[in-house]
Structure formats: C-alpha cells, structure tokens
Amino acid sequence: xxxxxxxxxxxxxxxxxxxxxxxxxxxxxxxxxxxxxxxxxxxxxxxxxxxxxxxxxxxxxxxxxxxxxxxxxxxxxxxxxxxxxxxxxxxxxxxxxxxxxxxxxxxxxxxxxxxxxxxxxxxxxxxxxxxxxxxxxxxxxxxxxxxxxxxxxxxxxxxxxxxxxxxxxxxxxxxxxxxxxxxxxxxxxxxxxxxxxxxxxxxxxxxxxxxxxxxxxxxxxxxxxxxx
Amino acid sequence: xxxxxxxxxxxxxxxxxxxxxxxxxxxxxxxxxxxxxxxxxxxxxxxxxxxxxxxxxxxxxxxxxxxxxxxxxxxxxxxxxxxxxxxxxxxxxxxxxxxxxxxxxxxxxxxxxxxxxxxxxxxxxxxxxxxxxxxxxxxxxxxxxxxxxxxxxxxxxxxxxxxxxxxxxxxxxxxxxxxxxxxxxxxxxxxxxxxxxxxxxxxxxxxxxxxxxxxxxxxxxxxxxxxx
Numbered sequence: 001x002x003x004x005x006x007x008x009x010x011x012x013x014x015x016x017x018x019x020x021x022x023x024x025x026x027x028x029x030x031x032x033x034x035x036x037x038x039x040x041x042x043x044x045x046x047x048x049x050x051x052x053x054x055x056x057x058x059x060x061x062x063x064x065x066x067x068x069x070x071x072x073x074x075x076x077x078x079x080x081x082x083x084x085x086x087x088x089x090x091x092x093x094x095x096x097x098x099x100x101x102x103x104x105x106x107x108x109x110x111x112x113x114x115x116x117x118x119x120x121x122x123x124x125x126x127x128x129x130x131x132x133x134x135x136x137x138x139x140x141x142x143x144x145x146x147x148x149x150x151x152x153x154x155x156x157x158x159x160x161x162x163x164x165x166x167x168x169x170x171x172x173x174x175x176x177x178x179x180x181x182x183x184x185x186x187x188x189x190x191x192x193x194x195x196x197x198x199x200x201x202x203x204x205x206x207x208x209x210x211x212x213x214x215x216x217x218x219x220x221x222x223x224x225x226x227x228x
Numbered sequence: 229x230x231x232x233x234x235x236x237x238x239x240x241x242x243x244x245x246x247x248x249x250x251x252x253x254x255x256x257x258x259x260x261x262x263x264x265x266x267x268x269x270x271x272x273x274x275x276x277x278x279x280x281x282x283x284x285x286x287x288x289x290x291x292x293x294x295x296x297x298x299x300x301x302x303x304x305x306x307x308x309x310x311x312x313x314x315x316x317x318x319x320x321x322x323x324x325x326x327x328x329x330x331x332x333x334x335x336x337x338x339x340x341x342x343x344x345x346x347x348x349x350x351x352x353x354x355x356x357x358x359x360x361x362x363x364x365x366x367x368x369x370x371x372x373x374x375x376x377x378x379x380x381x382x383x384x385x386x387x388x389x390x391x392x393x394x395x396x397x398x399x400x401x402x403x404x405x406x407x408x409x410x411x412x413x414x415x416x417x418x419x420x421x422x423x424x425x426x427x428x429x430x431x432x433x434x435x436x437x438x439x440x441x442x443x444x445x446x447x448x449x450x451x452x453x454x455x456x
Contacts, residue, residue, distance in 0.1 A: 129316035135280055136310040137329035137376065140302050147328070151319050 003201075010202035011209055019206070026210050029187040032100050032178075033168040036107030037115075040163055044112040045156060048119020049145060053131075063120070069113035074172030077109050082176050098179035103187070106173030111163035118162055122155025123148065154225065161222050165215060231289075232256045232384060232415045233277060238286035240276060247272050247439040249286070254417065256383070257410045259431030262419040269439040270419035271313075274386045277417060278310040291383065306333060309382040313389040315373035317361035322348070322372055325361050329380045347379035350408075352401050367398040374405060385409060387418045391425065403428055 014022050051062055083089050085097040085105075096102045130151050134144035149156060167173075171189040178185030180194055188207045196204040231253045238249040247269045254260060254277075262270050275281040276288070279301045288295045290304050309329070318325050326344045330336070335343065348354055351371040356364075361372060370390070377385055387406075391399055407429055409416050417434075418425065426433050435442035 127316055129312065129314070130318075132280070133312070133316045133318075134328070135305070136278060136312070137380070138306040138309075138332045139328075143332065147318065 007202040007205050011206035014203065014206040015209060022203070022206055022210070024183055025186050025188055025191045025207060026214075028100065028185065029168055029189070029211075030214070032103050032174075032187065033107060033164055036104045036167050037111055037160055037164045039104070040108045040111040040115050041160060043108070044115025044159070044163070045119050045149070047112070047116040048159070049123055049149065051116065052120040052123030053145070053148075066113050066117050066120070070117060072110060072113065074106075074110060074170040075176065076172075077106050078173045078176030081106050081109065081173070085177065097177065098181060098185060100178065100185055102177035103174050103185060106177045107167040107170070110170060110173060111167050114163040114166055115159045118159030119156055122152040122159065125155070126152045154222075157222055157225060161218050164218060168214060169211065230256045232291060234287075234289040235276075236287040236289075238276065238283045238288065240272060240281065240283045242272075245269070245272070245439060247276070249273070249441060252434070252441065254384075254415055256415055257413045259406065259410055259416045259418070259429045260434055261426040261429070261431045262417055262434045262436060263421065263423065263426075264436035264442070267438075268436040270436055271388055272439075273436065274310060274388050274417065274419055277384065278308050278386050279305045280310065306380075307382055308384040308386065309377040309380050310386040311373050311377045311388065311390055313392060315370065317364070317369055317372055317376075319362050320360075321357065322353070322359050322361050322364070323357040325372060326376050326379045329376065333380065343379050343381075347375040350378055350405050351375045366393075367395045370394060371398060371401060374402060378405060378409075381412070381414070383414060385414055385416045387416070389420045390418060391420065391422060 047066075051059060051066065081102065082097070084091045085094070085102050086092055087097075096105070126148060130148045131144045134147040135141075139147060169189060171193060174180070174185070174187045174190045175193070178187065178190065180186050180190040186194075188211045192204040192207050192211075195201075195207075233252075233254040235249045235252040237251075238247070240247040245267075262273060264270055272281065276283060279288075279290070279295060282301070291307070293300075293304065295301055295304060318328065323344055326347060327340060330340050330343065344357065345354070348356055351374055353368065353371055353375065356368070356372070361369070364372060374387075374390070377387075390406075391402055394402060403425070406416055406418070416429075416431075418429075418431070423433075425431075
C-alpha cells in the first residue's frame, strides 16, 4: 500500500512540477488524437449521413460492416498499416513509418467507423420533419442536410467524443506505427506501457492520471454543451 | 387573367394513391380553400404545388414558367413556401428560425432584422426574437411557423390545415394575416375542412375527392366556386 501511495505522490509531483517529459508525451498524444479525430470527422460524418439518409442496395451490408469495424483490434490496424508504410510496402516511399502521421493514419482508420456509426444513429433518430421543413423554406438537399446536422449536433459531438476517447486510449497503433520514439512519437499510452515495464511506475501513473483527466474534461465539456 | 400556377394533365402516383388533375389555374393575389375528406389528396396537391413532389406526368407552370428539371424546381421553390399542419421549428431561437429562409435568399443585416421584426409583429409575437423556439407553447409555435413563411414574402403560400386545433387566441391572428396577403400579391392555398373559413377569408373553394377535382354541379372544370 505504501508503494502505491508513494507512487501516487510522486506522480502528482511530476504533474504539478510540469515535468517536461510528461508534458511532451501528453502533447504528442493530444495533437495526434485531435488531428486524427478532425480528419475522421471529414470522412465519418458524410458516411454516417449517407448511410442514415439514403436508401440504396447493400445499405444493410454497409451498416453491418460499420458495426463490425467498431470492434476492430488496434493491433490489427497497426499490423495492416505497418505493411503499407514499411519500406517494401506500397506507401513505403512516403517515409511515414514511425512518424506521428503514421499514427494519425491508424487512428483515422480506428475512429472513422465510430464517428460514422454515431452519426447514423443521430441522423436516423432525428425528427423526420427537419429535412422537409428546410426544403419548404427553400433549402436544397445539401443545405437541408447541413441544417439536419445542426439539429443533431449533440449526437455528432458525441460521435467525436467517442472517437477521441477510442484513439487517445489506444496502444496498438501508436506502438506499431509510431515506434514509441521519445519526444517524437511517444504517447501517453505507449509511455505508460514502457515506463511501467522499466519499473518507473510513478511516471506511468502520472501519465495515467493525465489521461483520465483528459477523458473527464471531454465528457464534462460534452455534458455542459448538452445542458445548454 | 394573371395566373400564377397552371396545372395541365397532372398525374401523380404513390403507394396505391393517384392524383389526377386535368386542369387547374390559380390566380395571383387570391385565396383558395382546398377542401375534401381525409385521404382526398389535399396534402399531396399542396406538395406538388410547392414543387416538393414531382408529378409523374403532366405540366406545371409557375409564374408563366414550365417547371422542368431539378435546377428549375430549386430556383422556383424559393418563391413558394409551405407551412405544414404540424410544423417543425429548428432547435434554436425564434430569430434564427425566421432568418433561415432569408439567409438562403441572401437577405442579411438590417434588412433581415427589419423583416423578421415585421413578421413577428404580424403574428403578435413581437419581442420573441431571442426565445428558444422549441420551448414555445403550441399556439406560439404555429404562429412562429406562419411568421417564418410570411417573412419570405412568397408569391405562393401553401398551408396544410393551418387552423386545425388552434386556440381561440391564435385563430384570429392567423386569419388576419392570411386575409392581408392577397393585397400584397400573394396567392394563398389553404387545405382544410373548415367550410366557414372560405367565407371569412373571401376565398375560392377547390374541392378534391379521391385524388380528383370535384366539379360543382353544372359547372365545367376548373371547378372553382366563388364563395362571396
């Protein structure tokens, strides 16, 4: 018990002393995950809107596929993209392996199905009068859909938060595609795994506390938005 | 005579229901009462007139223009507004609800504010600009929906059972607003069951049954009967 308490105190000291190593790692995690979720929004929201609104042959198959992709193992994504980004792979010449961009690419693959699925739910659960109302006021299909997205904005925001939660907490993609390079691709999760295995439990704990804090902050932010 | 809308040999079929209009002309600046039993096709005809549904066959002329093609419909639809029986108000302020259609017509700034203020005054909701639209009472919501249509100053205003279930306070406001519109050059088509309304608004009756215009006894098409 004393070991845990000592580690906890040490972890708090590292955080409040603004330990540069801790904060560099936190920053890498935040910017890769935020970039990934931003780009996953660009791909996931239109997919979700299309699947939610349009009736086309194979829609059920697409829905099943999107649901299946929710459970995509991070190491599998890491493994497949490793093949693409490795020197002999088709994207090898881009030299992206073991860079933050490789991690971002993997995180986009992980979070796009989440964003798309949540958007499908938000769109299909929306009031069916929204789109016709926008059209009666002169909006075309595109502007009507934009208005629909505005009306279901909390559902879309929940999609982004869920996607962000998934990518900031994952280890497989960050480890396999980022390579856990100190000060460059080392994220909170890969650092926790590494430092704990080296016996630096307090350092891992400090990052774990920050990770929890980030999750708490995001959920509180969403909650406040929903209250408005 | 100055006809705003002309329908010729219009055919529309959906889910076992057929609407057949051989010939119908609507004059500019007149009020029309579209009457008939439930399932007669009143709402379908309103949606066709609003260019929200597309006929399978036949010709629809609006303001001397044969409506043809998607771009045509989209452009002409901005001169028409439909108020549904159970209107949806966007989940924002009353002001933003009214501003939606104006923004699509590029009416912004002071002109936008002035027109919104006038429209709200017309429905006795002055000072409601910043109220949350979805927190309004039923009668207030219906008045906001009417103001949202009036603010656009459409050439053709279509109303689907606008006074059904209205309280005693709201009904005179509605009828006063509608009675003023022909003087401003707006053609109004009201679908409903209230036969006294045609007398109060000084309109013409169009009777519809089982998807067809009902000829008044001894009168040929277009089956319009002056009620005053």
